Ligand code: SF4
């Protein structure tokens with residue numbers, strides 16, 4: 001996990017560089033729209049291990065609440081014919097359509113508009129809102145860096161994600177897990 005925490009530090013430095021260059025945090029303080037449709041997002045094993053540290057540190061009643069939220073998402077996904085294995089080939093992009101805009105589409109760890117595992121959130125949550133290089137694409141939240149996405153050196157998400165995958169393989173994991181299934185599993189251990 002040491003290498004993962006080094007990656008997290010590197011991301012933090014890159015984000016701070018971009019913040020300085022662009023004039024601050026790009027997201028409004030009351031916005032959490034991007035946590036609304038993430039119940040099926042792909043999470044790697046190394047991120048999952050850090051997430052577990054965050055979940056374990058929460059009070060029991062919050063853990064129960066998060067677990068119940070994850071289970072409700074799973075139930076709805078299953079009712080539409082999706083199980084953990086069917087969701088992952090496209091990183092959950094297709095499956096999210098059946099829960100999008102509903103409470104079951106929300107990240108289970110979003111509580112009252114706040115990320116309950118903020119210090120332990122997955123890599124994509126650390127970079128979204130800033131321009132990111134993802135393979136050959138420049139991606140960014142549609143609410144931020146409007147009209148100036150190409151003015152700054154983007155965050156190297158391709159590298160961050162590759163490191164996560166390499167470290168996960170070293171831990172013996174070959175598959176990513178959809179968010180709600182992972183959270184349910186971590187809270188059942
Ligand atoms: S882990 Fe936190 S930041 Fe990421 S989607 Fe969930 S609530 Fe949002």
Ligand code: SF4
Pocket residue numbers: 026027028031032033034035128129130141142143144
């Ligand atoms: S990344 Fe976009 S949706 Fe997410 S908090 Fe920032 S402005 Fe809101």
